[in-house]
Amino acid sequence: MANYIQEIRGLVGHRPLILNAAGAILVNDRQEVLLNLRTDTHNWSLPGGYLEYGETFDQACIREYKEDAGIDVEIVQPLGLFDQGFTTYPNGDETQVISRLYLVKQVGGHALREETDETLDLKYFPFDNLPPLLNQQTADMLAAGRDYFAQK
Secondary structure, eight states: OTTHHHHHHHHHTTOOEEEEEEEEEOBOTTSOEEEEEETTTSSEEOSEEEOOTTOOHHHHHHHHHHHHHSEEEEEEEEEEEEEEEEEEOTTSOEEEEEEEEEEEEEEEEOOOOSOOSSEEEEEEEOTTSOOOBSOHHHHHHHHHHHHHHHTO
């Protein structure tokens, strides 16, 4: 069902919603993580997004990564479930997001080279030198990724 969240928002307005999302950590050969600069909030987050009706976390992760970054990914393993993602968007929409975080590897595509309706920019960052992030949940997910690679 396309535009599921938009349809729900049309019914409930800016009332707080609990939503499900999937995001992923992709690192380069220097163990830097790929982040996207969002068009809606103008800060950085992991490529990912909300599940559409009927979609699994895995399917959403793969679809959203392609949409946000232009990259085809394969899931390597789940890294955690994060349920304290509170965000108020510039238009007044409020959400609590339950996010499934994955480690992924690139299997095709190429990083977007131009702005889209969701992404202004893509860059790799060291885990210990991150830009301004979307919310605390994004910071928590990146900390989980940093901890995962510290153990390797």
